[in-house]
Structure formats: structure tokens, C-alpha cells
Amino acid sequence: MPDSLHEKTAAELGECLAQGEASAVEIADAFVARATAVDEKVHAFLHRDDEDFLAQAKRSDERRANGQSRGALDGVPVALKDVISMKGQPLTAASRILENYVSPYDATAVVKLKEAGALVWGRLNLDEFAMGSSTENSAFGATHNPWDLSRVPGGSSGGSAAAVAARQAPLTLGSDTGGSIRQPASLCGVVGMKPTYGMVSRYGLAAFASSLDQIGPFSQTVEDTAILLGAISGHDPLDSTSYPTEVPDYRKGLTENQGPWKLGLPKEFFGEGIDDEVRRLVDEAIAFYQAEGHELVEVSLPQTELAVPVYYVIATAEASSNLARYDGIRYTHRSERAENAIDVYSKSRGEGFGEEVKRRCILGAYGLSSGYYDAYYLRAQKTRTLIRKDFEAAFEQVDAILTPTSPTAAFKQGERSDDPISMYLSDVFTISVNLAGIPGISVPCGFTKDGLPVGLQVIGQAFKESEMLAVAHAYDKTHQFGRRYPEL
Amino acid sequence: MKEPQTMDVEYAANLARIDLTVEEKKKFNGQLGDILQYFEKLKAVDVEGVEPMAHAFPRHNVWDEDESRAGFSAEEALSNAPAKRKDQVVVPKVIEE
Numbered sequence: 322m323p324d325s326l327h328e329k330t331a332a333e334l335g336e337c338l339a340q341g342e343a344s345a346v347e348i349a350d351a352f353v354a355r356a357t358a359v360d361e362k363v364h365a366f367l368h369r370d371d372e373d374f375l376a377q378a379k380r381s382d383e384r385r386a387n388g389q390s391r392g393a394l395d396g397v398p399v400a401l402k403d404v405i406s407m408k409g410q411p412l413t414a415a416s417r418i419l420e421n422y423v424s425p426y427d428a429t430a431v432v433k434l435k436e437a438g439a440l441v442w443g444r445l446n447l448d449e450f451a452m453g454s455s456t457e458n459s460a461f462g463a464t465h466n467p468w469d470l471s472r473v474p475g476g477s478s479g480g481s482a483a484a485v486a487a488r489q490a491p492l493t494l495g496s497d498t499g500g501s502i503r504q505p506a507s508l509c510g511v512v513g514m515k516p517t518y519g520m521v522s523r524y525g526l527a528a529f530a531s532s533l534d535q536i537g538p539f540s541q542t543v544e545d546t547a548i549l550l551g552a553i554s555g556h557d558p559l560d561s562t563s564y565p566t567e568v569p570d571y572r573k574g575l576t577e578n579q580g581p582w583k584l585g586l587p588k589e590f591f592g593e594g595i596d597d598e599v600r601r602l603v604d605e606a607i608a609f610y611q612a613e614g615h616e617l618v619e620v621s622l623p624q625t626e627l628a629v630p631v632y633y634v635i636a637t638a639e640a641s642s643n644l645a646r647y648d649g650i651r652y653t654h655r656s657e658r659a660e661n662a663i664d665v666y667s668k669s670r671g672e673g674f675g676e677e678v679k680r681r682c683i684l685g686a687y688g689l690s691s692g693y694y695d696a697y698y699l700r701a702q703k704t705r706t707l708i709r710k711d712f713e714a715a716f717e718q719v720d721a722i723l724t725p726t727s728p729t730a731a732f733k734q735g736e737r738s739d740d741p742i743s744m745y746l747s748d749v750f751t752i753s754v755n756l757a758g759i760p761g762i763s764v765p766c767g768f769t770k771d772g773l774p775v776g777l778q779v780i781g782q783a784f785k786e787s788e789m790l791a792v793a794h795a796y797d798k799t800h801q802f803g804r805r806y807p808e809l
Numbered sequence: 810m811k812e813p814q815t816m817d818v819e820y821a822a823n824l825a826r827i828d829l830t831v832e833e834k835k836k837f838n839g840q841l842g843d844i845l846q847y848f849e850k851l852k853a854v855d856v857e858g859v860e861p862m863a864h865a866f867p868r869h870n871v872w873d874e875d876e877s878r879a880g881f882s883a884e885e886a887l888s889n890a891p892a893k894r895k896d897q898v899v900v901p902k903v904i905e906e
Binding site for chain 2: 641
């Protein structure tokens with residue numbers, strides 16, 4: 322049994338622990354062995370503190386032996402995207418500018434995981450400061466898609482998706498600003514979910530675009546995502562945008578909620594630009610819902626094609642402001658060539674930031690600058706209102722919306738790295754969800770002829786994660802494509 | 810309102826306080842111009858009378874209780890600073906003689 326521990330879902334591991342079939346130390350050992358065996362090929366991790374991981378496992382076993390187990394996640398590993406603070410551990414955001422940074426505090430999500438007894442372990446690769454869709458923009462080398470090592474895992478949370486796909490962790494956390502959880506989940510064949518804005522505290526998350534960023538889970542199954550989401554959600558006074566609302570029992574909601582549902586198909590998401598095989602697999606998943614007695618309704622989100630330009634104006638503006646803190650004064654890297662104060666800023670940032678981060682900070686500063694503010698930033702914010710209204714109108718007719726997560730399966734490494742716009746368009750189906758602030762989840766829905774995974778996106782209403790997860794689970798529990806994993 | 814077709818990369822990079830190499834300037838000139846061109850789509854949208862949206866679910870007047878709580882020591886707060894001395898960050902001189 323312990324040989325196959327790395328294959329198990331979090332729910333199964335929790336059951337093994339509860340039944341005494343495996344100890345937390347055995348589980349931790351199994352994942353260390355797995356990561357040691359396969360991460361040379363995948364490069365999901367930027368850093369691992371195996372010693373701390375095993376110490377946490379030992380404490381979990383002691384709690385259980387004393388009858389003080391903290392529940393379903395006690396003894397279950399959760400690995401973190403390298404933008405989520407964990408006290409005493411490095412946080413690089415995959416950037417040279419934070420190469421030697423060590424977090425002096427825990428993110429609220431990490432505090433909650435520790436309270437739940439989870440074994441919080443490992444720093445996962447990403448596009449620098451979460452800017453990108455392929456995890457090629459990491460200053461410390463790209464992550465490879467476990468299903469085809471010559472392809473990208475998606476991004477920006479590529480390490481978080483690949484770690485679950487390669488069975489190096491049963492659960493991981495990522496962050497999603499424009500699709501950075503859902504798109505890599507789709508490309509790696511795992512479940513990935515972005516909660517409603519304000520559901521999970523952003524305290525301790527290295528900020529990219531503050532009005533869009535959310536932390537969220539990756540797992541093999543929707544059930545596991547429900548478990549992890551329940552553990553990290555909830556109001557936090559340390560994040561002033563955190564929303565004061567009840568956290569329901571998401572796991573219970575999976576079976577309590579049965580529909581029948583009205584499911585919306587936005588016609589703008591099924592037009593040109595979608596790969597034929599992606600289209601076919603998503604259509605099959607949609608047909609399943611119809612066969613199960615749910616009603617399919619065509620809806621319209623007319624501003625869909627504006628979502629990408631609106632997003633890039635707003636996200637780059639917020640990024641240029643957020644990343645101003647990396648000034649060579651307070652955090653790690655300072656240029657040795659700097660001769661005066663302005664030099665410290667410009668040279669440290671010139672040396673410390675990678676190309677995409679520079680592009681976006683410059684673009685953002687430009688969009689906010691005198692003379693251009695009205696034309697770009699203000700206009701984008703107004704168009705954002707129109708995008709949200711589209712969703713509000715659609716949700717008057719339907720309970721949830723179904724779309725492809727990404728227009729294509731995983732693309733080749735290097736294929737889009739010098740063409741920012743084509744890279745930006747890989748998020749065309751996920752971005753509007755962040756702009757509207759609503760939740761979305763990618764569920765694996767099959768494989769292309771080349772063996773590459775494809776994801777179905779379920780979009781829910783604000784703060785109605787429970788219902789959205791139930792819709793996703795209805796498909797996932799009978800198909801379980803996320804349970805498959807590649808030979809490595 | 811100015812109608813930019815290309816971006817003055819040097820001007821914008823200075824606003825962002827980012828030093829660019831000659832190669833980066835050249836590369837970004839084309840790429841950022843293309844991206845701005847792509848943003849032109851937004852100009853066709855009728856946003857007359859539409860309120861701008863800064864946040865999905867805006868919350869206003871979020872106050873904390875006025876009570877003290879534990880924070881960082883000076884040492885912890887400065888733990889990542891590149892240069893420090895006597896519990897302070899060392900920076901280049903900013904006042905001219």
C-alpha cells in the first residue's frame with residue numbers, strides 16, 4: 322500500500338490516515354521519494370524543505386495518536402505556488418529580484434492550512450510574478466508538462482498544476498489573476514479552481530493585480546478541491562477586500578446539490594479560434610449534462626472579445642503600481658552599479674526583472690500616465706462594468722455556464738514566447754471571469770489524439786461556489802479524467 | 810487626447826523606473842506598439858454614462874478595532890533589506906550638498 326500513496330487523492334489519503342492504513346510520515350516519505358524521482362524531468366518545484374515537511378508529518382502523527390486529529394486534511398500534503406508566503410521559507414515569485422527573499426510571516430491561507438493540520442511543503446514554479454501563461458517566464462527555468470515534456474504546463478501556476486499531474490503532491494495552491502489556475506489545470510489534466518473575489522484572503526500573496534488576484538486549489542478531483550477550498554476560505558481582517566460571508570460545507574454541497582440545472586452556453590465562446598479536438602471533447606462533456614436531464618440554454622456575453630484588452634490594461638496598471646515596491650531598497654536585490662537613489666530603483670529593477678515583467682510594468686505605467694489615463698485605464702474600467710453586466714444578465718437565465726477552459730491543448734515550449742499577444746490569447750476564455758469577480762473551475766474532460774488533456778470550464782455565480790462545484794462534480798465523479806497520470 | 814500609434818518606450822520605462830538594455834528597447838518598441846494597437850479595440854466601445862469598476866465587490870470604510878497587536882521586530886522587518894545598519898535600511902545619499 323505505501324508504494325502507491327502518491328497516486329491517492331487527498332480524500333483517500335485522509336481515509337488511509339483515519340483507518341490507520343498509513344501514517345503522515347509514510348505519506349510525506351512517499352511524496353519526497355516521488356518528487357526526488359520525477360522532478361528532474363518536470364521541474365515543478367523551485368525549492369523543497371523536506372526536513373520541515375517530515376517534522377510536520379511527525380507532529381501530525383503525534384496528534385492523531387493522542388486523539389487530537391484536526392480532520393480531513395491533517396497529515397495531507399499541500400504544496401504552494403512560490404508567491405504565497407510561508408514563514409521561514411523562500412519566496413522568489415520566480416524572479417531574480419527576490420532570489421534571496423525569506424518570508425517573515427505566513428499568508429492567511431497558510432495559517433489556515435496549518436490549523437487544519439495539512440503538511441505545507443515546497444515552493445512551486447511559475448511565470449515571474451505570475452505574469453504569463455506557460456511558466457516559461459521563470460527566472461529559474463521552465464516547468465515541463467508531465468504529459469509531454471516538450472510542451473508547456475500552462476501558466477502562470479504551471480508548477481502547481483504539473484506537481485499534481487505528476488503526482489508529486491495531492492493538493493497544491495496557485496493564484497489566478499486572468500486564468501493562472503484554470504488554464505494550467507486544463508493543460509495538465511487536473512482540477513483547478515478560482516474562487517469568487519474576496520472568498521480567500523490575499524494576505525501574504527505577492528500581489529500582481531490586486532483587484533483580480535485570488536488564491537485557489539489544484540487537485541485530481543472536484544471533491545478534493547471542495548475539501549481544500551473549505552480549509553482556506555473565509556473572512557480575514559488582514560485583507561480589506563476579503564468578503565464577510567459564511568463558508569458553507571463545500572464537500573457536503575457536492576451531493577446535496579443535484580439540480581436539475583439550467584446550464585448556459587455562451588455563443589461567443591464557441592466561435593472561431595478553438596482547436597477542433599478541444600471543441601469535440603467539450604461538446605461531449607456538455608452532451609453528458611443534457612443526457613443527465615439538465616437543460617442547456619444558449620446565452621450571450623457580447624463583450625467577450627473585449628475582455629483580453631480590458632484585462633491587459635487593468636492588470637498591467639495594477640502591476641506597475643504593485644511592483645513599485647521592488648525598488649532595491651527593502652527587498653533583497655540591489656544593483657551594485659547604482660550611483661544615486663534613482664539609479665538604485667532603475668538599475669536594480671533592470672537587473673532583477675525578466676522581460677515580461679518589464680514589458681507589463683512599462684505598459685502599465687504608460688496606461689496610467691498623464692494624457693493616456695482616460696483613453697486606457699478609465700475606459701478599460703468602464704468596459705469592465707459592461708463585462709460584469711453581461712454575466713449578470715446571463716445568470717438571470719442560468720445556474721452555471723459551461724465553456725472550454727483554453728482554446729487549445731498544451732502548446733510546444735518556445736512556440737509563443739516571443740509573441741506576447743498570441744500568449745495573451747491563451748487566456749481568452751478565463752479572463753472575463755476575473756474581471757467579473759465570479760468563480761470558475763476547470764475539470765479534465767478527456768484527451769486529444771496526441772494524449773494531451775483538455776479542460777471544461779464551469780463558471781458559477783458570485784459566492785455560489787457550492788453550486789458550481791456540484792455542477793463540476795456531477796461530471797467529474799463519473800469521468801474521473803483527473804485520476805489518470807502519465808508515465809514519467 | 811493624444812492618439813499614440815507607437816509608444817515612446819524610453820519615456821514609459823523611465824516612468825516605471827526600469828533600466829532597459831539597447832536590445833530590450835529595440836524589441837519592446839515593436840512589441841509594445843503592437844499591444845497598443847491591439848488595445849485600440851477599446852476605443853470603439855460606447856462607454857457613455859457607464860460607471861468605471863475598480864473592484865468586483867467594493868467594500869468601503871473597512872475599519873480595524875483600535876487595539877494593539879503583535880508586529881515585527883526591527884530585525885524581522887529588515888530581514889530582507891539589502892543593506893542595513895543600526896536597525897535602519899542604508900540607502901545612497903538623497904540630499905545634494
